[in-house]
Amino acid sequence: MLTDRELERYRRQVALFGEEAQERLASARVVIVGAGGLGCPAALYLAAAGIGEVRLVDGDVVDRTNLNRQVLHGDRDVGRAKVESAAEKLRAQNLEITVVATYATVDDGNAAALVGGADLIVDAADNFRVRYILNRVALGARVPLIHGAVRGFYGQATTIVPGLTACLECIFPVAPPEEGIIPVVGTTPGIIGLVQANEAIKYITGTGDLLTDRLLVWDGRAATMTTLPVEREEDCRACGNGRCSRR
Amino acid sequence: MLEEMKREMQVRVRAFARLREAIGGDLTLEVPEGATMSRLLAAVGGTSEQAGEALFEENGELRGYVILMHNGRRVRRAEAGTLTLADGDEVALFPPVAGG
Numbered sequence: 001m002l003t004d005r006e007l008e009r010y011r012r013q014v015a016l017f018g019e020e021a022q023e024r025l026a027s028a029r030v031v032i033v034g035a036g037g038l039g040c041p042a043a044l045y046l047a048a049a050g051i052g053e054v055r056l057v058d059g060d061v062v063d064r065t066n067l068n069r070q071v072l073h074g075d076r077d078v079g080r081a082k083v084e085s086a087a088e089k090l091r092a093q094n095l096e097i098t099v100v101a102t103y104a105t106v107d108d109g110n111a112a113a114l115v116g117g118a119d120l121i122v123d124a125a126d127n128f129r130v131r132y133i134l135n136r137v138a139l140g141a142r143v144p145l146i147h148g149a150v151r152g153f154y155g156q157a158t159t160i161v162p163g164l165t166a167c168l169e170c171i172f173p174v175a176p177p178e179e180g181i182i183p184v185v186g187t188t189p190g191i192i193g194l195v196q197a198n199e200a201i202k203y204i205t206g207t208g209d210l211l212t213d214r215l216l217v218w219d220g221r222a223a224t225m226t227t228l229p230v231e232r233e234e235d236c237r238a239c240g241n242g243r244c245s246r247r
Numbered sequence: 248m249l250e251e252m253k254r255e256m257q258v259r260v261r262a263f264a265r266l267r268e269a270i271g272g273d274l275t276l277e278v279p280e281g282a283t284m285s286r287l288l289a290a291v292g293g294t295s296e297q298a299g300e301a302l303f304e305e306n307g308e309l310r311g312y313v314i315l316m317h318n319g320r321r322v323r324r325a326e327a328g329t330l331t332l333a334d335g336d337e338v339a340l341f342p343p344v345a346g347g
Contacts, residue, residue, distance in 0.1 A: 034347050036347050037346070037347055038347045039347070124347055125347050126345075126346050126347030127345060127347075128345055148347070149343065149344050149345055149346060149347060150344055150346050150347065151264075151265075151344035151345065151346045152264075152265070152344075154263070154264035154265065154344050155344065156341075156343055156344060171314075172312065172314075172343055173311075174311035174312040174324075175312060175345065176312045176342065176343045176344060176345040177312070177345070178345065179345070179346075182345070182346035184346055189346075189347065215314070215341075217263050217264070217341055219263060219264060219267065221267075221268065222267065226263070228314070228316060228339060228341060229316075229319055229320070229321070230321060231321060
């Protein structure tokens with residue numbers, strides 16, 4: 001049951017999707033992997049929306065060059081663990097929720113434990129090595145994964161529901177190249193991170209049409225947002241015939 | 248000596264992200280009738296140095312991560328050499344990004 005205080009806090013969105021949906025948000029556990037450009041806006045809006053438990057996972061510390069886009073961190077946070085800096089702001093934003101900060105870099109060995117028990121995983125990572133690990137873990141645990149990625153004025157996002165939709169490796173069988181310094185304007189991860197948060201809210205509340213089997217493509221230079229249809233690949237290494245156990 | 252003129256067809260190219268920047272927007276290209284996806288990609292890559300770089304590796308191979316779509320359907324990289332295009336077709340090209 002929602003308290004009077006919660007009903008007041010969430011009044012404008014309860015008016016949109018009802019009390020039961022708000023209760024679902026309050027009992028949801030969302031893991032956000034990456035407390036950077038995508039993770040900051042996604043986490044802030046999910047915290048504000050009343051996600052019961054927001055778990056942040058990141059093994060990095062705040063650098064001054066992060067501050068143009070990683071909007072939960074400020075000048076005084078330089079040198080702090082990103083998850084600590086972000087968790088502090090999220091707790092200040094919403095007293096009703098639990099914020100868990102895990103200072104760790106996702107790898108093959110720890111991924112399953114780090115995202116264990118989550119209802120939803122938000123891919124706010126900055127490289128495809130970690131993203132492919134998250135995809136495998138999401139498929140194994142049958143937990144939805146909301147992908148986002150950015151560069152420059154460009155971004156992409158998609159929602160993966162294991163067993164039902166194209167997975168990350170169906171869509172991106174080959175990873176885009178790694179770059180040392182990825183140029184980016186802060187608004188790009190702001191927009192994509194909020195698309196991801198919006199997907200999370202929709203999934204948990206059962207509202208609208210998810211970005212499943214569609215790749216949303218944002219072009220900030222042209223100011224256009226397009227979706228491209230994508231589909232499950234039968235021979236996908238992660239979710240198709242190419243893996244050991246097929247659904 | 249008289250060779251029949253090879254007829255041309257028009258294919259619309261929708262490019263996204265860096266590739267769009269490289270070719271300056273959407274394009275309609277004229278390619279010989281019966282041209283394959285590979286032939287079209289070569290033509291797109293030939294429009295500018297940046298477009299070529301966005302699509303092809305230094306050895307001339309198509310960059311494996313570029314998402315190819317033909318009339319709204321995904322085309323695998325391996326199919327590009329055999330998939331023949333028709334007049335009025337639309338090809339969409341998206342080089343995905345990786346940052347966060």
